[in-house]
Amino acid sequence: MEKLIEVKxxxxxxxxxxxxxxxxxxxxxxxxxxxxxxxxSGCGKSTLLNTMAGYIPPTAGEVLLNGEVITGPDxxxxxxxxxxALYPWLNVADNIGxxxxxxxxxxxxxxxxxxxxxxxxxxxxxxxxxxxxxxxGMRQRVAIARALANQPQVVMxxxxxxxxxxxxxxxxxxxxLDLWKSLHLTFFIITHxxxxxxxxxxRIAIMTPDKGLPMKVVDNPYFNISSxxxxxxxxxxxxxxxxxxx
Amino acid sequence: xxxxxxxxxxxxxxxxxxxLIVWQLVTMYKITPEILLPSPEKVISTxxxxxxxxxxxxxxxxxxxxxxIRLLSAVALAxxxxxxxxxxxxxxxxxxxxxxxxxQFIRPIPPLAYYxxxxxxxxxxxxxxxxxxxLAAFAxxxxxxxxxxxxxxxxxxxxxxxxxxxxxxxxxxxxxPSALPDIFTGxxxxxxxxYTTVVAAEMVxxxxxxxxxxxxxxKYLKSDVMFVGIIILGITGVFLDQLLKLIERKIxxxxxxx
Numbered sequence: 001m002e003k004l005i006e007v008k009x010x011x012x013x014x015x016x017x018x019x020x021x022x023x024x025x026x027x028x029x030x031x032x033x034x035x036x037x038x039x040x041s042g043c044g045k046s047t048l049l050n051t052m053a054g055y056i057p058p059t060a061g062e063v064l065l066n067g068e069v070i071t072g073p074d075x076x077x078x079x080x081x082x083x084x085a086l087y088p089w090l091n092v093a094d095n096i097g098x099x100x101x102x103x104x105x106x107x108x109x110x111x112x113x114x115x116x117x118x119x120x121x122x123x124x125x126x127x128x129x130x131x132x133x134x135x136x137g138m139r140q141r142v143a144i145a146r147a148l149a150n151q152p153q154v155v156m157x158x159x160x161x162x163x164x165x166x167x168x169x170x171x172x173x174x175x176x177l178d179l180w181k182s183l184h185l186t187f188f189i190i191t192h193x194x195x196x197x198x199x200x201x202x203r204i205a206i207m208t209p210d211k212g213l214p215m216k217v218v219d220n221p222y223f224n225i226s227s228x229x230x231x232x233x234x235x236x237x238x239x240x241x242x243x244x245x246x
Numbered sequence: 247x248x249x250x251x252x253x254x255x256x257x258x259x260x261x262x263x264x265x266l267i268v269w270q271l272v273t274m275y276k277i278t279p280e281i282l283l284p285s286p287e288k289v290i291s292t293x294x295x296x297x298x299x300x301x302x303x304x305x306x307x308x309x310x311x312x313x314x315i316r317l318l319s320a321v322a323l324a325x326x327x328x329x330x331x332x333x334x335x336x337x338x339x340x341x342x343x344x345x346x347x348x349x350q351f352i353r354p355i356p357p358l359a360y361y362x363x364x365x366x367x368x369x370x371x372x373x374x375x376x377x378x379x380x381l382a383a384f385a386x387x388x389x390x391x392x393x394x395x396x397x398x399x400x401x402x403x404x405x406x407x408x409x410x411x412x413x414x415x416x417x418x419x420x421x422x423p424s425a426l427p428d429i430f431t432g433x434x435x436x437x438x439x440x441y442t443t444v445v446a447a448e449m450v451x452x453x454x455x456x457x458x459x460x461x462x463x464x465k466y467l468k469s470d471v472m473f474v475g476i477i478i479l480g481i482t483g484v485f486l487d488q489l490l491k492l493i494e495r496k497i498x499x500x501x502x503x504x
Contacts, residue, residue: 055404075410085401088500089423099409102419132503150409 001030004154004186005052009061012044012051020059021047025215027205029154034180034187035217036197039207039245045190048207049158052188053079065153075099078147078155082162084139086131092142093118093127099150117145120182121175137168141175148179154186161196173199177224194238194245198222206244216244284470289477292470301471302462304454310478313444313456316372320379321433321440328384328436329429332391333422342392353385357443361450375447382443383436390432394425427501430494434487441483 007027013020021044029035039045050056052063054072063070065077086095094101096117097110105113118124121141131139140160147155161169177200180187191197197204202223206216218241222234266286272278273285280288296306335342357378365374398421406420448457456475463471494501 053404053408055407073404073407075408077408079405079408081401081405083399083401085399085405087402087420087423088503089426098406098419099411102406102409102411102415130500130503132500146409 001033003028004031004066005029005188006064006067007048007052007061008064010048010051010058010063011060012047012056013059022051022058024061027215027217029186029188031153031186032184033202034176034189034200034223035203035205036189036191036201036220037205037207038191038194038197038241040209041192043207043209043245045192045207046158049079049156049188049190053077053156075103075150076153078150078152080140080143080147080155080157080160082159084131084143084160086139086142086146088130088132091128091130092123092134095131095142096145096149098146103150113149114145117149120179121145135168136164137171140164140172144172144175144179148183148185154188157187157189157191159190159192162192169196176200194241197241198234198238199225204241206241208244209246281467281469284473288470289473293474293477296471296474301459302453309454309456309459310482312454313448313479314482316375316447316455317379317437317440317444320376321383321437323376323380324383324387324436324440325433328387328432329391332388332429332432333395333417333425335388336392336395336425337417337421345388346392349385349388352381353389357382358446358449361446365450370451375452378447379440379443383440386435386439387429387432390428390435391425394428394432395421397428398424426498427494430490430498430501434490434494437486437490438483441479441486444479 005028007025007029010022010025011020012022025048027035037045037048047056051058052070054063054070054074054077057071065074070077087098090098093114097114100110100113114127115124118127121144123138123141123145126134126138131142134142143160144155161172164172173196176187176189179185187200189197189200191200198220199222201220204218204220206218208216222229222237225234269283270286273280273283273288284292300306301309331341331345335345360381361374361378364377368374368377402420402424403416406416411419444455445457445460448455449461452458456478460472460475460479463469463475
């Protein structure tokens, strides 16, 4: 497998904090995989994403994308936020095309990519609506489309589905998996929901509350499991993960 | 207790009708002398007379127009200068450190305290009046811009950076629209501040303007003329505020909905 992102001995201590939030973390993300990161609140999941996305410079260590050190935010590193961070003054199509416009793509190319993405996230009929007119699930689909418009090398999700109800979350999971299959994308998904981590991740990275322990990455035999296939073995696997994060 | 919107309007209208009736009764039964409180009929007849004959040889509409030009040009100048400075101050600490303390120092000083100095510095003509109103209008817009920038959702900025926006693009495409609701609140406050200063601005070395008309009428105890001037300023103030609210609803259509 080709390594896309390498997290090497990543340490981050916030100014004024006595303890590091991240301590000597190592993680490889392969091109074309979905890796989910699970951990308790406050264990540093979002800090890890913020550092990998280039928002926070690490105290020590480095994050490499295709062998190059990430020094700041970059269009190659797409991010979908928990509160979607869509711009309420723009309509759906303009939100999706925002990054392309900033990067000076011509109008025809922007429109073509936006139309394709609208079709993929099934929001073609909402293209002229403003984001405040959409439901929570639709907003997250727009946020995903916006992150994908730039054709980034990886898309990172920061607990992006936490605020959605179960039905909407299942719809979004389907959208994510369909996009992954059809576009051969690399996803890095932070979540605090173990079932979500198991359903979406080819591999699962487990962040323990003990900062001294290395992050454990396990293969996931239950990737894309449907609710009908949940059995005792699944529950044992889930409990194993749960024991490691508490 | 929740009422329908129409009922709230009815309460407002009834309040004004009651006020008018009380005014009428107080003057009809001569509870206060007419020189202190002229009757509604007297104020209306004075308004008609002023509309026909003007005040001090100058048409009433001209007094009104001059006041509006002074007010609106000062507010326009404040908008042009305070918005960029406020937005930059909210974003760049060094700029904030330079300007904020100066503006905070000037802001609470009553305009009349420095009006004479302004006249000495920029002359007795229109400039000193416009500058006085400008100083009154500047701080609310400047402070609203800083507040607007500081309140920008940090995920909006991070998201734009991850989508490939440069710092300049983030400023114009994310920070400015994000701060617009606060900017409009600042402009509405600024119009109010300039409005309350307009009489002061027309107190010294003026020969026309609604503010001047009120001051001049007060010297001769023409309370009916003072009432006409006050009512014109009051109605115009409400009209301007409603107009700004309308523009705000059109431009900042997402405010309160996201």
